Amino acid sequence: MKFFLDTANLEQIREGMALGIIDGVTTNPSLMAKEGIEGTEAVRAHYRRICELVQGDVSAEVLSTDYEGMIAEGAALAALDEHIVVKVPCTEAGIRAIRHFANRNISTNCTLIFSLGQAVLAAKAGASYVSPFVGRLDDISEDGVGLVASIVETFQTYGYDRNCQVLAASIRHTRHIIDCMEVGADVVTSPLKAILGLLQHPLTDKGLAQFVRDSEKLR
DSSP, X not given: OEEEEEOOOHHHHHHHHHHTOOOXXXXXXXXXXXXXXXXXXHHHHHHHHHHHHOSSOEEEEOXXXXXXXXXXXXXXXHTTOTTEXXXXXXXXXXXXXXXXXXXTTOXXXXXXXXXXXXXXXXXXXXXXXXEEXXXXXXXXXXXXXXXXXXXXXXXXXXXXXXXXXXXXXXXXXXXXXXXXXXXXXXEEEEOHHHHHGGGOOHHHHHHXXXXXXXXXXXX
16 A cells, blocks of 8 residues: 655655655645645645655646636646646546546546545546545545445456556544555555554553663663
């Protein structure tokens, strides 16, 4: 499984990259706004800085909601760096845009996926990634991980998995990561805190404390 950081915070990206286990980054307008990044040129400059830190896929989301706007904006984003993946919402215009970009060998991430049908249409259009939103489905008492499992199984059945990766998004906590691993997601994107949670286990803490106490007897 690949681990992406879902953030626009450069310090968190540096910290994650220092661990040696981060494969990419996803962002969205909300994450950019959280960092105080405003204006088209400032946003694009920030994407360049992220790409300098991450030698892997960096999802950069279009702001336009119409087809022509998505095409123009997506092309400009893709031109920023070879690692940019154009992030497009799962709408009718978005599906058309994904096909346009696929025909030009521009990688895309179809975001805001909440159903199997949406994921299949995005894959058929040529998306490089589909992003089912696990946490947001859980928030309304639907089964987010169950959707990831359904997409993985369907993609394997029809061969979409050869060209399109299932990227589990809207991760709320460490258990979500483990659950998505178990159902075969190709990628999980989450805050750094949730990934670091994979390190935590009380027996590790207890064992390390014992090792430290015993090592002092050897000095």
